[in-house]
Every structure is written in structure tokens, then in C-alpha cells.
Amino acid sequence: MFSKILVKAPSSCANLGSGFDCLGLALNLYNFIEVSYDTQNRFVYNDKEIYINSSNDIEKNFIFRIIKKFFDFQNESMPNFSVKIKNHIPLSRGLGSSSAAISSTLVAINSLCFDEKYSLDALLDFSLNFENHIDNLAASFLGGFVLSGIMNKKAFYYKFLDFEKNFDKNLVFLFVVPNYKIETENSRQILFSSQNVHSHIEYVKGLNKTILNIISFVNMNKQNLFFTMEDEIWHENIRKENIKFFDEMKNIAHIYKACGFCLSGSGPSILILTDKKYLDDIKENLLKIKNFSSISPKFLELEPNFEGVKILWKK
Numbered sequence: 001m002f003s004k005i006l007v008k009a010p011s012s013c014a015n016l017g018s019g020f021d022c023l024g025l026a027l028n029l030y031n032f033i034e035v036s037y038d039t040q041n042r043f044v045y046n047d048k049e050i051y052i053n054s055s056n057d058i059e060k061n062f063i064f065r066i067i068k069k070f071f072d073f074q075n076e077s078m079p080n081f082s083v084k085i086k087n088h089i090p091l092s093r094g095l096g097s098s099s100a101a102i103s104s105t106l107v108a109i110n111s112l113c114f115d116e117k118y119s120l121d122a123l124l125d126f127s128l129n130f131e132n133h134i135d136n137l138a139a140s141f142l143g144g145f146v147l148s149g150i151m152n153k154k155a156f157y158y159k160f161l162d163f164e165k166n167f168d169k170n171l172v173f174l175f176v177v178p179n180y181k182i183e184t185e186n187s188r189q190i191l192f193s194s195q196n197v198h199s200h201i202e203y204v205k206g207l208n209k210t211i212l213n214i215i216s217f218v219n220m221n222k223q224n225l226f227f228t229m230e231d232e233i234w235h236e237n238i239r240k241e242n243i244k245f246f247d248e249m250k251n252i253a254h255i256y257k258a259c260g261f262c263l264s265g266s267g268p269s270i271l272i273l274t275d276k277k278y279l280d281d282i283k284e285n286l287l288k289i290k291n292f293s294s295i296s297p298k299f300l301e302l303e304p305n306f307e308g309v310k311i312l313w314k315k
Contacts, residue, residue, distance in 0.1 A: 002314040004036035005112040009104035010305035011089040012096035012139035013173070013271055016217065017229030017236065017262035018209040023217075024096075024139030024146050026305040027173065031087045031100035032312075033063070035108045038082040045085045062098070066105045066130060073126070074114070090298075092181035094265030099136035102127045103309040111311055120309075124155045136265065143308030145217055164306045166220040171259065172279055173302045176249060176270040176286065178295035182242060198233060206233030222259045225273065229260040236263055243267050248289045256282045 011029040041052035043061060051057065058064040063083055071078040089097040106123045110116055124141050128150065131137070138148035138157045145163035149156050213228035240246040243263065253261040253272045260273035274282055283299055286292060
């Protein structure tokens with residue numbers, strides 16, 4: 001019988017511009033979770049211990065709340081656990097940190113405590129109890145480039161295997177991560193207000209762009225990506241108002257021959273997809289933007305993750 005498990009789950013970029021609420025890409029930046037049976041509940045996040053002494057503490061702790069709900073689903077009492085998190089994914093920056101936490105926790109508990117009773121598809125469905133960001137969730141569970149949606153409270157998805165086959169390894173996903181946060185739910189409330197209802201013609205235009213974006217990513221059509229990733233209908237034209245230096249960064253990406261530019265999820269992080277030979281020029285000129293240092297930008301140079309959530313070991 002195993003008593004301890006270590007799982008890693010990838011970060012993710014949702015939307016990829018025009019693929020609002022349906023496209024996601026897993027990335028090689030990870031959340032690690034180690035779960036073991038213990039005599040009392042313990043939680044350590046990036047080497048800082050947070051005490052779990054009561055049912056109220058469990059309810060306030062996102063990871064323990066996931067574990068408790070999974071045991072409730074089995075009609076079983078939750079034993080005590082020691083949970084250690086090593087998270088490298090910036091929080092509330094549009095890089096799928098919560099989805100990685102959900103996928104890694106569910107896979108760890110399903111394997112350690114229930115002998116992998118549930119498939120990844122079933123765990124993905126169950127993950128909708130904790131958030132509805134199916135684009136991030138599907139990418140974190142499955143890896144790669146994924147089209148996904150929710151119908152009748154179930155997750156549906158298609159993983160584009162040709163994306164991995166066709167991916168140009170000379171490309172890099174440059175993320176500009178600022179020092180401020182944007183909570184996704186607050187961002188979505190603005191999007192779905194009555195002032196932001198589109199006409200039928202606009203919806204057709206947006207859908208057309210989304211489909212072209214999928215085709216361009218799968219086939220690695222770098223000449224089209226800057227156009228197909230650019231969103232004018234679904235969300236970016238509204239969300240960019242809360243993103244500092246959005247237009248300036250986009251202009252530099254265009255001047256220095258980036259393949260694509262978009263918000264990562266709801267932001268505030270920006271994705272610039274570029275050939276590696278233009279990477280230094282782009283970073284250098286971003287730093288020349290007036291007052292750009294005020295957001296203390298951090299550059300992350302990432303690549304796709306193609307395998308999704310993964311058990312590293314059980315002992």
C-alpha cells in the first residue's frame with residue numbers, strides 16, 4: 001500500500017486571443033503537490049506551514065476543500081493528510097494557477113486513496129465543482145493545445161495532436177507578468193454586462209476568427225497567427241482597459257516581427273509568441289517603454305507542455 005505521492009501539473013494560457021472560453025495551451029511551468037497520510041492535517045505552501053486545525057480551516061483552504069469534497073463524493077470520511085505544495089505559477093496572473101492546483105490535487109488523491117478509480121475524463125468533470133474555466137482545466141489535465149467546452153455540466157474537449165507534431169521549436173512563448181493581479185471573476189462581470197452584448201454580425205466575425213485561430217495553431221501557420229490571435233469581439237477590447245501598457249506592448253510585438261500577441265486568460269499577463277531570434281529585441285524594447293518599470297515586469301520564456309498532469313512517484 002502506498003502512503004505518499006508526488007504529482008505535477010502544468011500552467012496554461014487560456015483563450016489565446018480569439019479563442020475565448022474554449023482554447024487552452026499547457027505550458028512548462030508547474031505546480032507540484034506531495035500528499036501523504038498523517039496523524040493530523042498539515043499544509044505547507046512554498047515552505048511556509050499553514051495550520052489546519054478545524055473544519056473551518058479545511059473550508060478556507062482551497063486544496064483541503066478539494067480533498068474533502070472528493071471524499072464526500074465517495075461518502076467516505078476524509079483521513080488526515082500532510083500536503084506540501086511547491087508552486088512556480090504566479091497567482092492571479094492569467095496562467096492557470098488554480099486549474100493546476102485542482103488537477104494535481106484530484107489526480108494525487110484519486111491515485112493514492114482510490115487506486116485510480118476515476119479516469120482523467122471523470123476527474124475533469126469533477127473539477128467543474130471548483131471552477132468553470134474549462135479552457136485552463138482541460139489544458140492542465142491533458143497537456144498540449146485543447147479545444148473544450150461545458151455542456152449539461154460535463155466537460156467536452158478535443159486535444160489537437162497535430163499541434164505537437166507541427167510545433168516549430170524555434171518559437172518561444174514570452175509572457176510579460178506584471179506586479180499587479182486581476183481576479184478572473186471580477187473581469188468576467190464586466191464582460192457580461194448588458195453594455196457588452198454583440199450583434200449577430202459581430203458574433204459571426206468572432207466565430208470565424210476563432211476557427212481560423214485553431215487552424216493556424218494546429219498547422220503552425222506563423223504568417224496568420226498575429227491576425228487570428230487578435231481579438232476584437234469577445235473580450236480583449238474590453239479587458240485591455242485594465243492592462244497597463246497593452247497597446248505599447250502590442251505595437252512593439254508587431255514591429256519586432258512577433259507571430260502573435262494576446263492576453264493570457266483574463267490577464268494581466270501578456271503572451272508574445274515569437275521566433276527566438278527576435279526575443280532579445282522584443283524584451284529590450286519593452287523595457288524602453290516609458291514608465292514600464294512601474295509594473296516590475298517579469299519575463300517568462302515558456303514552451304508547450306504536451307503531457308498534462310503527471311504522477312512523478314508513489315511510495
